[in-house]
Amino acid sequence: MVSLTGRKVLRVHRGYAYAPDDVLSAIVRFVDPDSRRSVQLSAEKALLAYPVEEFVSVARRTRGGRRPAPRREDLPFLRELKRRHQELNVRHFGGGLAGIAFRISWKMRTRLGELLLDRRTEQPQEISISRRHLLRDGWDEVEGTLLHEMIHQWQAESGHSVDHGKLFRDKAREVGVPARAVRIVGSRQARRPLRRRRV
Ligand SMILES: [Zn+2]
Structure with missing residues (x-):
């Protein structure tokens, strides 16, 4: 869903493009190395609660079909x-x-x-x-x-x-x-x- 590569590149699932600001700020807290562990855990919970797959199924459908992303x-x-x-x-x-x-x-x-x-x-x-x-x-x-x-x-x-x-x-x-x-x-x-x- 969300990961930080060794070269500090943030990779996020494309469904998060639709996420509201509070979910996006949870991503920031989750990957911030200075965040406390408890903060990271609650941020992880918040970003996993977002129904990211809802948007992926649309993206998948469009790739196979006639509708563009x-x-x-x-x-x-x-x-x-x-x-x-x-x-x-x-x-x-x-x-x-x-x-x-x-x-x-x-x-x-x-x-x-x-x-x-x-x-x-x-x-x-x-x-x-x-x-x-x-x-x-x-x-x-x-x-x-x-x-x-x-x-x-x-x-x-x-x-x-x-x-x-x-x-x-x-x-x-x-x-x-x-x-x-x-x-x-x-x-x-x-x-x-x-x-x-x-x-
Ligand atoms: Zn009508």
Whole structure:
């Protein structure tokens, strides 16, 4: 996960690229030769508690498939999405939503965001947010898009059908987002891959 080579090069698992600041500072305490043993042990515990594999499975999937690994300049966006997802999960969903992978889409032009569902299991796989949307509209707007996709995630994880029906509209009203589909009106819809459904 984390190691220091003999030439003092710090090697960290690539999944830590998504880790929040407290985990990153635990890495620093862990490898600092001046840290007390007890400090190192608690730092080790903190960095091992971070679900690094969650992000590796995404990276592995992308290497074999058609999706590219995240770009360096998108990492701050990915971190902020993860942070807001955690916060909104607690505020609006009782903390019941699972952690989910995020992707910043450079190609998404007709939509602002989407949730990918496995067609077979109907379980959420990933939330994508349009990079254009992030750069153009800022976080207040993007948070609305994120919440829209989180309502779909909640529908899927609680066994409801994933759509924009009454359940969706009621929940959207409750959490304070417009119940519109997250799509830029008037544009052509993105091409759909075969095995995933996008909502
Ligand atoms: Zn939707």
